[in-house]
Amino acid sequence: MDIVIKNARIVAASGIVAGSVKVVGGVIESVDQGPCMAPGGVDFQGDYLLPGFVELHTDNLEQELEPRPGVFWPDTLSSVLAHDAQMVSAGITTVLDAVSLGEYHDGPKRSTILDMSIRALRKARSTGVLKADHKLHLRCEYSDPKVLEMLAPHLDDDVLMLVSLMDHTPGQRQFTDTDKYRQYYKNRWNDEEFAEMADRLVATQRACAAENRRVIVELCRQRAIPMASHDDTTAEHIGEAVREKIAISEFPTTRLAASLARQAGISIVMGGPNVVRGGSHSGNVAAQDLAAVGLLDILSSDYVPGSLASGAFALHRRLGIPLHETVAMISLNPATVIGLLDRGEIAPGKRADLVRVREIEGVPAVLQTWAGGTASPLEITAKNAA
Numbered sequence: 155m156d157i158v159i160k161n162a163r164i165v166a167a168s169g170i171v172a173g174s175v176k177v178v179g180g181v182i183e184s185v186d187q188g189p190c191m192a193p194g195g196v197d198f199q200g201d202y203l204l205p206g207f208v209e210l211h212t213d214n215l216e217q218e219l220e221p222r223p224g225v226f227w228p229d230t231l232s233s234v235l236a237h238d239a240q241m242v243s244a245g246i247t248t249v250l251d252a253v254s255l256g257e258y259h260d261g262p263k264r265s266t267i268l269d270m271s272i273r274a275l276r277k278a279r280s281t282g283v284l285k286a287d288h289k290l291h292l293r294c295e296y297s298d299p300k301v302l303e304m305l306a307p308h309l310d311d312d313v314l315m316l317v318s319l320m321d322h323t324p325g326q327r328q329f330t331d332t333d334k335y336r337q338y339y340k341n342r343w344n345d346e347e348f349a350e351m352a353d354r355l356v357a358t359q360r361a362c363a364a365e366n367r368r369v370i371v372e373l374c375r376q377r378a379i380p381m382a383s384h385d386d387t388t389a390e391h392i393g394e395a396v397r398e399k400i401a402i403s404e405f406p407t408t409r410l411a412a413s414l415a416r417q418a419g420i421s422i423v424m425g426g427p428n429v430v431r432g433g434s435h436s437g438n439v440a441a442q443d444l445a446a447v448g449l450l451d452i453l454s455s456d457y458v459p460g461s462l463a464s465g466a467f468a469l470h471r472r473l474g475i476p477l478h479e480t481v482a483m484i485s486l487n488p489a490t491v492i493g494l495l496d497r498g499e500i501a502p503g504k505r506a507d508l509v510r511v512r513e514i515e516g517v518p519a520v521l522q523t524w525a526g527g528t529a530s531p532l533e534i535t536a537k538n539a540a
Contacts, residue, residue, distance in 0.1 A: 155180065155527045158195030159508070162203040165481045167499040175203060177506040180527035184502055198510060202518075205485040205500050206247030206507025206525060207462045210316060210382075210423060210492065211291060211404065211454040214240060215251045219270050226266065230274035235283070242285040244459035247507035247525040248489065248497060249286050250315055251275060255304040256295030268304065279313075285523075285530050289315040293384070296366040297323045297359040309373055315492045317374050318382035318404055319367055323359040328385040328407050328438065371398045380492050382423070386411040395420060401491055402452075407438035412449040421491045423452040426461025426484075429468050445469050452491065453483045460520075463511060467518040 160174040164185060174190035176183045218233040220226055227233050241249045253271045278284055290313045294301050308314060321327055374381050382402035383395040392414040395403065403415040404423045412422050424441035425434075433440040444450045453465045466480040482499075489498030497505040506527035511518050523530050 155529070157506075157524070157527065157529075158190065158192055159203060160190035160192070160195050160197055161200060162198035162510075163200060164203045164500055165205070165478050167478065167482065167486055167501065169476070169478050175500060175508070177508075177524070177527045180506050182500060182502055182504050182506050185500060201521065202511040202513075203500065204245065204463075204481055204509040204511055205498055206505075206509055206523065207245045207484045208488040208494065208498055209241070209246045209249040209455055209459075209462065209484075210402075210452065210488045211252045211293075211318075211456060212241075212246075212249060212459065213252060213457050214455075214459055215253075215271055215275075216267055217457070219267055219274070226270065230270050231277055231281075234274045234278040238278070238284050238286055238288070240459050242523045242525065242530045243520065244455070245463055245509040245511070245520040245523055246455070246459060247286050247509070247523060248289065248494065250289045250291035250492070252291040252293055252318075254293045254295065254320075256298030256301040256320075265304070272308065275313075285525050285528070287525065289313045291316040291318065293318045293320055294366075294370055295320050295322065296370060297321045297355070297363040298366075299358065299362045301366055302369055305370065305373070309377060309379075314379060315494075316380050316382060316402075317370065318384045318402075319370060319400075320384040321359065321363060321367075322385075323355050323363070327387050327391065328436070375399070383420075386415065389414055392418060392420070404454075405438070406444075407434075409439050409444065409447075409449070412439065412444050416449050421451045421487070422449055423454050423488075424450055425456040426453045426465035427456055427458045429453065429465035430458070430461050441465075442469065442472065445475065446473050451483060452488045454488075463509075463518045463520055467513070471516075 157177045158174060164171050164173055171187045173187040175185050215237045218237045253268055255268055275288060290311060292308060294305060294317060296319055380401045382404040383400045384404045386392055386403045386406040387408050392411055396418045400420060402421045402423055405425060406412045406415060406422060415422050424444060428434050428441040441450060453462055455462045462484045466484050469475050469480040470477045486498035497507050506524055508524040509520055510522040512521055
């Protein structure tokens with residue numbers, strides 16, 4: 155589709171310019187500064203033009219597949235299509251659907267959702283009706299004895315772009331302090347049940363976690379699949395990530411971990427909801443505090459799709475970080491770290507993934523999204539403008 159967008163505030167990689175963008179065949183042909191006198195086209199009337207957002211970690215598909223605890227939606231294709239619509243309405247044009255492999259205390263639920271997710275995504279891609287470009291992020295709970303068995307069938311999937319390494323065992327990572335684990339799940343067990351569960355999980359973790367992690371890392375290295383380390387908390391966690399050539403520290407829980415990741419050249423990902431809310435819902439380090447000292451590279455929408463736009467604009471308003479730099483946290487930076495070099499910025503030769511944004515009473519509202527030059531008319535919803 156060929157289009158001309160004019161009278162836009164274009165958020166380019168190096169700054170904001172008033173001008174126009176020409177798209178030919180789904181690719182940006184030109185970016186021009188100043189008034190555009192060409193007839194027709196889309197008149198932005200001063201609205202922002204942002205590059206399409208690149209999402210590395212969203213739980214949104216799982217929410218569509220299991221809309222209530224224990225309730226699995228029978229029509230999985232409709233779940234994927236609803237998820238896709240939410241992504242595009244939030245300005246997300248490339249999404250790594252995060253699918254969990256391995257259990258920790260939820261029983262077989264994750265295995266059920268894994269199978270549902272993979273099958274549903276493949277079916278949806280085959281229809282050709284998805285608006286966003288859907289890739290895959292496999293989240294490996296390496297303390298599960300069966301995680302390697304679950305990972306093996308998907309390692310050579312051509313849409314697999316990221317593998318993350320997680321360990322939610324009591325005493326590990328985010329839950330290095332077991333009292334924090336107990337508080338986080340305070341309504342799930344009584345004290346006796348918690349002690350029994352924790353002992354079982356710790357014993358299982360000790361028996362298999364180290365070897366599982368080693369094998370997953372080696373399998374990813376052989377295939378040049380980027381890896382993320384999840385919930386880094388201590389210096390030891392970052393040291394391990396450095397030895398394994400991990401590319402991303404995903405949701406570090408402490409400033410220490412983020413600082414050491416920065417020193418090691420590891421990209422730091424934090425949650426958009428953390429920014430919008432002003433802090434972590436689980437008591438970890440605030441993303442805004444990391445951004446204030448230069449320890450934030452990428453935002454993930456996590457569980458609220460609209461938090462990418464809101465988070466980028468919030469960091470700009472609250473901290474004075476230039477808008478083109480905060481927008482890079484939701485576009486160019488995530489695209490670059492996983493090797494998608496054809497997108498993430500508004501520049502000639504790049505994929506025409508574009509987002510029209512207007513601030514309404516201080517809220518960045520996504521008005522329209524183009525994925526590969528194809529437009530999707532949108533409704534402004536409260537969630538998208540979160």
